[in-house]
Amino acid sequence: MRKGILTIAAVGLLTTGGLTACGDDSGDKAASTKTPKIGVILPDSKSSARWETADRRFLEEAFKAANVKYDIQNAQNDKTAFQTIADQMITGGVTALMIVNLDSGTGKAVLDKAKSQGVATIDYDRLTLGGSAQYYVSFDNETVGKLQGEGLSKCLTEKGAKNPVVSYLNGSPTDNNATLFKAGYDSVLKPKFDANEYVKGPEDAVPAWDNAQAATIFEQQLTKANGKIDGVLAANDGLGNAAISILKKNKLNGKVPVTGQDASTEGLQNILAGDQCMTVYKAVREEAKAASDLAIALAKGEKKDTGQTVKDGDRDVPSVLLTPKAIYKDNVKDVIADGYVTKEEVCTGAYAKLCADAGIS
Numbered sequence: 504m505r506k507g508i509l510t511i512a513a514v515g516l517l518t519t520g521g522l523t524a525c526g527d528d529s530g531d532k533a534a535s536t537k538t539p540k541i542g543v544i545l546p547d548s549k550s551s552a553r554w555e556t557a558d559r560r561f562l563e564e565a566f567k568a569a570n571v572k573y574d575i576q577n578a579q580n581d582k583t584a585f586q587t588i589a590d591q592m593i594t595g596g597v598t599a600l601m602i603v604n605l606d607s608g609t610g611k612a613v614l615d616k617a618k619s620q621g622v623a624t625i626d627y628d629r630l631t632l633g634g635s636a637q638y639y640v641s642f643d644n645e646t647v648g649k650l651q652g653e654g655l656s657k658c659l660t661e662k663g664a665k666n667p668v669v670s671y672l673n674g675s676p677t678d679n680n681a682t683l684f685k686a687g688y689d690s691v692l693k694p695k696f697d698a699n700e701y702v703k704g705p706e707d708a709v710p711a712w713d714n715a716q717a718a719t720i721f722e723q724q725l726t727k728a729n730g731k732i733d734g735v736l737a738a739n740d741g742l743g744n745a746a747i748s749i750l751k752k753n754k755l756n757g758k759v760p761v762t763g764q765d766a767s768t769e770g771l772q773n774i775l776a777g778d779q780c781m782t783v784y785k786a787v788r789e790e791a792k793a794a795s796d797l798a799i800a801l802a803k804g805e806k807k808d809t810g811q812t813v814k815d816g817d818r819d820v821p822s823v824l825l826t827p828k829a830i831y832k833d834n835v836k837d838v839i840a841d842g843y844v845t846k847e848e849v850c851t852g853a854y855a856k857l858c859a860d861a862g863i864s
């Protein structure tokens with residue numbers, strides 16, 4: 504019954520010719536004659552807890568609420584597996600495919616193939632450079648980086664640091680978001696380096712956001728700087744935690760502010776303990792909802808206007824960019840109130856008292 508209604512509605516739209524998306528309606532036509540089904544490929548489960556604990560959960564929530572068929576899989580940082588999953592999803596009849604690419608090259612191959620088979624496509628969280636996704640749904644990632652730069656600067660001031668040496672642990676060199684985060688924090692910190700207010704310490708990009716490798720890299724940074732690093736701009740909570748583990752080994756945790764991103768349970772606990780300066784909260788529920796609304800519309804052969812585009816070379820990609828929020832000790836409670844993580848998860852064991860102190864009731 505449901506299928507029948509959707510098919511008729513979509514065909515009706517088709518005959519009115521109102522479906523042309525980006526001057527190419529091949530994807531829409533094929534989507535409109537099939538039962539809507541949305542495929543999602545997540546990147547891994549180690550670079551950040553979010554993909555499994557937040558994105559999967561909130562995407563499922565949105566798809567279930569819309570009563571649409573879906574298949575969510577995780578490529579576990581394996582580019583070959585990523586392409587195999589995509590092929591299986593396309594063969595399995597998905598009408599829309601959402602990907603979080605592992606790099607732009609393999610992402611593009613998947614998107615182009617989906618497009619050639621009439622499957623609608625969305626870049627979820629990470630933009631595939633040179634790709635062909637019909638939409639891009641993410642946060643304002645340069646603002647994420649700006650909040651990190653401002654956060655580190657605020658914490659350094661609070662510590663009374665004089666001409667602090669700041670090291671960088673950037674995200675994966677193959678993730679366009681990492682480039683945007685860096686542009687954001689550079690916009691705050693570079694003027695301070697240039698004015699000799701801060702001293703630029705070692706800088707490294709962490710391949711695939713690998714948390715274990717980040718610890719090794721940070722240990723090398725600390726050695727290179729003769730133990731004198733006064734602040735760490737870490738691009739997400741996993742990299743921040745890696746730096747904190749090395750600072751702990753050197754009895755420097757709590758003295759050296761470290762940034763993060765994702766408001767992970769571990770990151771929030773590090774903030775409550777005073778080992779991490781701040782994190783950036785991105786309301787993944789909203790990101791998942793926005794992406795799922797678009798995917799459902801596309802899967803039905805409809806087109807939505809997002810009112811905003813992002814440039815990828817010469818291409819204007821219709822986009823939804825949500826607003827990130829900086830989290831310090833005093834507003835960790837907002838992340839819990841938003842249902843992103845639970846009090847039970849964050850306030851375990853020794854954190855119970857720290858939670859109470861931070862007004863988490």
Ligand code: BGC
Nearest residue numbers: 550551629678680712739765
């Ligand atoms: C996401 C971050 C995440 C990182 C590692 C980025 O593309 O925007 O939220 O921490 O990837 O998975």
